[in-house]
Amino acid sequence: xxxxxxxxxxxxxxLNGCMxxxxxxxxxxxxPPAFKESPPDGWKEAQPADGAIRGKWWExxxxxxxxxxxxxxxxxxxxxxxxxxxxxxAKDAARMARAAxxxxxxxxxxxxxxxxxSTLTNxxxxxxxxxxxxxxxxxxxxxxxxxxxxxxxRTITARAEAAQATAAQLxxxxxxxxxxxxxxxxxxxxxxxxxxxxxxxxxxxxxYLQLTQNRxxxxxxxxxxxxxxxxxxxxxxxxxxxxGVARAQLEHAIAVLTGKAPSEVSVSRAAIRQxxxxxxxxxxxxxxxxxxxxxxxxxxxxxxxxxxxxAKAAYYPQxxxxxxxxFETSHIAKWFTWPSRMWSVGPQISQNIYDGGRxxxxxEQAQALYESSVAAYRQTVLTGFQQVEDNLAALRILSDxxxxxxxxxxxxxxxxxxxxxxxxxxxxxxxxxxxSQTAALENQRAAVDxxxxxxxxxxxxxxxxxxxxDASTLPSTKDVLAR
Numbered sequence: 431x432x433x434x435x436x437x438x439x440x441x442x443x444x445l446n447g448c449m450x451x452x453x454x455x456x457x458x459x460x461x462p463p464a465f466k467e468s469p470p471d472g473w474k475e476a477q478p479a480d481g482a483i484r485g486k487w488w489e490x491x492x493x494x495x496x497x498x499x500x501x502x503x504x505x506x507x508x509x510x511x512x513x514x515x516x517x518x519x520a521k522d523a524a525r526m527a528r529a530a531x532x533x534x535x536x537x538x539x540x541x542x543x544x545x546x547x548s549t550l551t552n553x554x555x556x557x558x559x560x561x562x563x564x565x566x567x568x569x570x571x572x573x574x575x576x577x578x579x580x581x582x583x584r585t586i587t588a589r590a591e592a593a594q595a596t597a598a599q600l601x602x603x604x605x606x607x608x609x610x611x612x613x614x615x616x617x618x619x620x621x622x623x624x625x626x627x628x629x630x631x632x633x634x635x636x637x638y639l640q641l642t643q644n645r646x647x648x649x650x651x652x653x654x655x656x657x658x659x660x661x662x663x664x665x666x667x668x669x670x671x672x673x674g675v676a677r678a679q680l681e682h683a684i685a686v687l688t689g690k691a692p693s694e695v696s697v698s699r700a701a702i703r704q705x706x707x708x709x710x711x712x713x714x715x716x717x718x719x720x721x722x723x724x725x726x727x728x729x730x731x732x733x734x735x736x737x738x739x740x741a742k743a744a745y746y747p748q749x750x751x752x753x754x755x756x757f758e759t760s761h762i763a764k765w766f767t768w769p770s771r772m773w774s775v776g777p778q779i780s781q782n783i784y785d786g787g788r789x790x791x792x793x794e795q796a797q798a799l800y801e802s803s804v805a806a807y808r809q810t811v812l813t814g815f816q817q818v819e820d821n822l823a824a825l826r827i828l829s830d831x832x833x834x835x836x837x838x839x840x841x842x843x844x845x846x847x848x849x850x851x852x853x854x855x856x857x858x859x860x861x862x863x864x865x866s867q868t869a870a871l872e873n874q875r876a877a878v879d880x881x882x883x884x885x886x887x888x889x890x891x892x893x894x895x896x897x898x899x900d901a902s903t904l905p906s907t908k909d910v911l912a913r
Contacts, residue, residue: 449580450746451739454732457804459811462714467822483710483898488612490707491885495698496615499688503608506689510607513600520593524910527589530582533574540567566765569756576751581743588736590907591729598726601899605722609893611687613886616702618680620882621673623701627874628670635663635867638850642860655860662864666871702881705832706888711822711895717814720896725904727810731803738800741793747781817894824887828880835877842870 483490488500504510542565577583639659645651685695718724752775759770782789846866852858 448578449583449739451580451584451742452735454735456728457731457807459718459808460815461718461811462815465711465714465815465819465822467819467826483892483895485898487892487898488608490709491612493615495700496612499611499615499684499697500608502688502690503611504604507607507687508689510600510604511689513596513603517593517596517600520589520596521910524586524589524593525913527582527586528911530575530585531577533572535570535572537570538568541565542567563760564762565758565760566762567756567758568765569754569758572751572753572755574751576749578749579743579746581740584736584739584743586911587907588733588740590910591733591736593910594904594907595726595729595733597905598722598729598901601903602722602726605893605897605899607687608897609889611684612889614680614683614687615697616882616885616889618677618684618697619700619702620878620885621677621680622699623878623882624875625670625673625677625699626701627871627878628666628673631666631871631874632663632670635659635666638863638867639663641854650856651860658860658864662867702878702885705881706825706885709888709891709895711818711891714815714818717818717895718811719901720899721814721894722896722899722901724807724810724814725901727803727807729904731800731807734796734800734803737796738793741789741796744782744789744792747779750778750780752776752778814894818891821887821891821894825884825891828884828887832877832880832884835873835880838873839870839877842866842873846870 486497486500488496543562544565545562575582639656639662642651642655642659646653646656681695681697682692684697685692688695712720718728754774756772757766757770758772759765759767764770846863846869849858849862849866853860853863
């Protein structure tokens with residue numbers, strides 16, 4: 431290869447710095463200056479620096495059994511393991527794209543036996559030796575496509591950004607299943623609390639039944655009073671038994687979320703005693719960096735932007751440098767000798783002149799897909815704000831409802847105590863006792879249900895806020911391309 435050809439090739443390779451197509455800039459999204467819903471009473475408005483939930487968010491509930499179950503989600507949940515494998519595949523795809531930046535070298539070895547027709551004759555235009563012939567060939571081919579317009583580099587960037595989107599989707603799946611487990615867990619705990627309430631109610635109703643039976647034995651009460659007391663007691667027992675169906679199903683769901691068979695997991699019985707802890711909400715603008723689904727949509731949008739540049743580069747000519755080196759001979763003894771060498775080298779420029787509109791279609795398709803990804807990103811942002819507002823509203827309203835229900839529980843308890851005293855004194859019928867018992871039980875169950883819903887809403891708020899995740903933890907392009 432002469433010196434001028436080397437200089438020309440070096441100059442052409444320097445053109446790798448040119449890139450066509452739009453540079454990516456994150457489009458604006460609708461971000462309110464503040465959340466519409468104020469935190470419930472008793473919550474302190476978090477400052478921007480305190481807006482992110484720290485560490486393992488489920489530990490704020492101070493439940494060791496929940497902590498142990500949550501630790502199993504990342505390790506054994508099959509959906510998370512699948513998402514993790516998809517992330518590794520996306521990284522491999524990015525590394526495969528990067529390989530196009532380097533020369534492609536291939537080698538082969540062939541031994542070919544052939545026989546030339548003996549009916550052909552020598553003339554001034556042909557020269558051959560008739561009969562059997564063996565050809566020994568060992569070629570080494572070198573090919574390099576010069577990235578004149580940035581198509582290869584944009585492909586690498588697009589694949590890397592797609593891998594980053596997959597990494598964010600992995601974290602979103604992890605958060606989704608962690609939050610789902612916590613919801614199931616606290617719903618189960620709500621059932622345990624209701625079960626405890628019904629067990630106390632059954633004991634109370636047993637005492638009332640004994641009271642009516644004693645009054646019947648002395649002729650003060652009627653058989654109808656005893657029958658009504660027996661009905662109340664049997665109904666309370668039936669309600670207590672019925673809770674077992676929902677509890678078993680929730681326990682099975684928790685087992686599957688931890689990657690185990692339902693027969694392998696048993697959750698101990700325990701009641702919810704305290705209202706849920708406050709959650710720092712931060713300012714709305716930070717939500718864009720704290721939700722993995724928003725980060726995934728943003729990275730996917732960046733990847734589709736690169737496709738526009740790739741489609742535009744197809745309008746320009748392509749330059750390929752190729753070299754072939756080989757040892758070729760018809761005598762095996764001379765196969766790898768210097769006189770058997772042969773080589774060829776030279777650049778090739780190709781340009782698609784007419785393709786029936788294929789390139790225009792590909793370019794317009796890339797633009798449309800980018801616009802679609804922008805809309806999807808903005809919709810994901812809006813959905814994120816909606817979920818935060820929904821659960822802030824739920825917690826505020828349920829907090830007010832809990833206070834009202836607590837007052838109703840206290841009033842119903844007082845009413846039951848008064849009616850019971852009147853019944854014992856013989857100034858009222860047992861029907862009034864049953865009515866008061868029913869009202870007291872309904873209000874107590876409502877209070878338990880509200881406490882359970884408040885805890886679940888807290889979990890949903892944590893999920894809506896991103897669960898302590900941050901976009902800065904996404905792997906960089908360098909990390910994606912590293913082995």
